[in-house]
Amino acid sequence: MIKNLLRGSLPALALAVLPVLASAPVAHAAPVQGAAAAPAAPGTGSVRVPLPLFEAIDQLTVDEEQREGYVRTLYKHWNKGLNAGDGCDTRKEVILSEAVEAPQVATGCKLTGGSWRSPYDDVVVTDAARLDVDHFVPLAEVHDSGGYAWDAARREAYANDQASPDTLIAVSAASNRSKADKDPAEWMPTDGSYHCTYTASWVGTKLRWGLAVDEAERQALLGLAEDCPTTTVVYEPAA
Numbered sequence: 001m002i003k004n005l006l007r008g009s010l011p012a013l014a015l016a017v018l019p020v021l022a023s024a025p026v027a028h029a030a031p032v033q034g035a036a037a038a039p040a041a042p043g044t045g046s047v048r049v050p051l052p053l054f055e056a057i058d059q060l061t062v063d064e065e066q067r068e069g070y071v072r073t074l075y076k077h078w079n080k081g082l083n084a085g086d087g088c089d090t091r092k093e094v095i096l097s098e099a100v101e102a103p104q105v106a107t108g109c110k111l112t113g114g115s116w117r118s119p120y121d122d123v124v125v126t127d128a129a130r131l132d133v134d135h136f137v138p139l140a141e142v143h144d145s146g147g148y149a150w151d152a153a154r155r156e157a158y159a160n161d162q163a164s165p166d167t168l169i170a171v172s173a174a175s176n177r178s179k180a181d182k183d184p185a186e187w188m189p190t191d192g193s194y195h196c197t198y199t200a201s202w203v204g205t206k207l208r209w210g211l212a213v214d215e216a217e218r219q220a221l222l223g224l225a226e227d228c229p230t231t232t233v234v235y236e237p238a239a
Contacts, residue, residue, distance in 0.1 A: 050232035
């Protein structure tokens with residue numbers, strides 16, 4: 001994703017206009033469009049190999065969920081982001097990086113103007129206050145799927161992950177609250193043209209962070225993959 005290229009140095013003023021990833025049924029066909037980033041094949045250095053969606057799903061560990069002990073505040077967010085001196089926390093940096101039309105940025109990272117396209121529901125948003133930055137795999141789902149065993153540093157790293165283009169995504173508040181902490185067995189975006197990209201991003205994020213899936217979730221992912229024969233997943237294991 002183009003947005004990932006900008007996250008190393010967000011300017012204090014408005015960013016350049018960025019296109020949001022198109023809602024195309026053929027998603028993640030090349031590494032730049034991947035669901036996160038893929039492990040390099042032996043001898044290829046930093047080159048990452050796209051995995052067919054079915055193959056990527058097969059790499060997921062299947063396990064029962066464990067919600068015990070979950071409290072949202074265990075996953076510290078939002079931190080100071082990639083540029084601690086720009087006055088913008090991780091949430092605002094994500095919003096800035098995904099703008100279709102860049103907003104004006106005032107002191108304290110106050111945003112005015114700008115526009116965004118929410119890929120979950122294909123809605124154009126023209127007020128940053130009406131955006132949520134969604135954890136693609138919700139924090140409760142992360143905890144259920146293996147995050148319960150993480151230390152505080154890893155929980156914070158996930159909650160503020162801008163090294164992957166997919167862990168965090170700016171969407172309409174309404175669509176994010178409809179999703180809540182549901183997995184693909186329970187919820188999918190209302191924009192059907194985004195389903196292949198959504199599925200690949202979900203799988204790539206779970207692989208990136210070593211998270212498991214339960215059996216119902218796995219079956220839902222396999223069913224979605226039936227309609228996405230050319231979709232690939234690219235991911236990079238989180239440090």
